[in-house]
Amino acid sequence: MSVKEPSLDTTATTSRAVQFESFGGPEALRIRDVQAPQAGPGQIRVRVTAAGLNPMDWYMTSDAETAGRFGLSLPCGFGTDYAGVVDQVGEGVSEFVVGDRVYGGAMSRAVADHVLVDVAGTIAVGGEAHRTPDGVDDHTAATLTIAGRTAAAALAVVNPRPGETVLIGGAGGGVGVFAVQLARIAGARVIGTGSATSADALRALGAEPVAYGDGVVDRVRALAPAGIDAVMDLHGTDTAQAARDLGVPDQRITTIAAQVDGITPANGANAAPAALEEIADLVAAGRLRVPIAASFPVEQIRAAVELQAARHVHGKVVIDL
Incomplete structure (x- = not known):
């Protein structure tokens, strides 16, 4: 534009x-x-x-x-x-x-x-x-600034590694569009929750869409029978709870919009000093949109x-x- x-x-x-x-x-x-x-x-x-x-x-x-x-x-x-x-x-x-x-x-x-x-x-x-x-x-x-820093902070908490599978709740939202792509750049497979209407948008970002709501744990298990390694809940606490049901340890789960006892929340104010410039450079290079x-x-x-x-x-x- x-x-x-x-x-x-x-x-x-x-x-x-x-x-x-x-x-x-x-x-x-x-x-x-x-x-x-x-x-x-x-x-x-x-x-x-x-x-x-x-x-x-x-x-x-x-x-x-x-x-x-x-x-x-x-x-x-x-x-x-x-x-x-x-x-x-x-x-x-x-x-x-x-x-x-x-x-x-x-x-x-x-x-x-x-x-x-x-x-x-x-x-x-x-x-x-x-x-x-x-x-x-x-x-x-x-x-x-806000969404990019928040996504970078969330990734820093769960630290996705190449070959791992990451579940992102609210993946199509303002922070989600950054988190999905940053996790993919880190080499992780990404499953993203969203509505039925967001499925194509999530695929375009590099995520595998899954519908949120009742039954999400079973749907995620069907997509990733070998398990989930890390989870970012970018909407509330539902995905964080699903993460626990999926056996993900608390130290590999984070939230941004709510706090859950035992889970470290992510705050953009705590992002690494160079995180924002790195994101801008990824955009300039055509690696993140x-x-x-x-x-x-x-x-x-x-x-x-x-x-x-x-x-x-x-x-x-x-x-x-």
């Missing part, structure tokens, strides 16, 4: 930003004209071209109590993953220049025309930026969030700015 070239107006004083004036669902989202942020010392300003959506975006802002746990208060922005072009460079910054293509994360403020990023920051504090490799378009770059399920102009932000929150899309949802 192509993304229109942004206008690099380094003197812009106004900016559009998607915000919450009260916490809640998609109906609470508003597009506001705000004062454009200006890059200070140690900062860059990014003219955002695309923002990728993740379940954490709407989870964090669903109510005041949850938002408070993430340090968010009203008025609050929305979205974390972004891609775009540097259009301002603050004093003391040597890592980037105006015109550099970048991608990264800025917690709950990425869906906006302009995002300030601290060059030495983190996703949660100040934001972070990485150079977008040649051969990676902005739509794809805008999907990498990110299916974009849908893209929406920012004016349709509510419809985009409703689609993403339904958890039935096969791939990623992206906002164009």
Whole structure:
């Protein structure tokens, strides 16, 4: 997909930003004209071209109590993953220049025309930026940070090895599309759970599809009579429980959306420092692809969030700015 070239107006004083004036669902989202942020010392300003959506975006802002746990208060922005072009460079910054293509994360403020990023920051504090490799378009770059890091962290927990068989629950979701391909690149056979409508999408990623729900243990045994070596549950706890029923040891099981006693959860914040750049390089080399399920102009932000929150899309949802 192509993304229109942004206008690099380094003197812009106004900016559009998607915000919450009260916490809640998609109906609470508003597009506001705000004062454009200006890059200070140690900062860059990014003219955002695309923002990728993740379940954490709407989870964090669903109510005041949850938002408070993430340090968010009203008025609050929305979205974390972004891609775009540097259009301002603050004093003391040597890592980037105006015109550099970048991608990264800025917690709950990425869906906006302009995002300030601290060059030495983190996703949660100040934001972070990485150079977008040649051969990676902005739509794809805008999907990498949260899902890619989370998938890398999950793989690090279960450590799939060549010749092993890995079961991935929720394999067609935003994290799943990365986890399936990374496990295949590691040399593992992958069985992925999903709905009947996701079967072709899973096969395209390199996974053998199996329907989730009642009877999944028997269906997995039929596909892998020699057994399952490692399991990643990317949706809840059902696949983790199935893993135990299949005799998989707890140390080879992980979850990302729930915690189970005895099982180590995976958190993208704990991914190896170079994991994200390695994923971007795999995309640039054509070894990993990110299916974009849908893209929406920012004016349709509510419809985009409703689609993403339904958890039935096969791939990623992206906002164009």
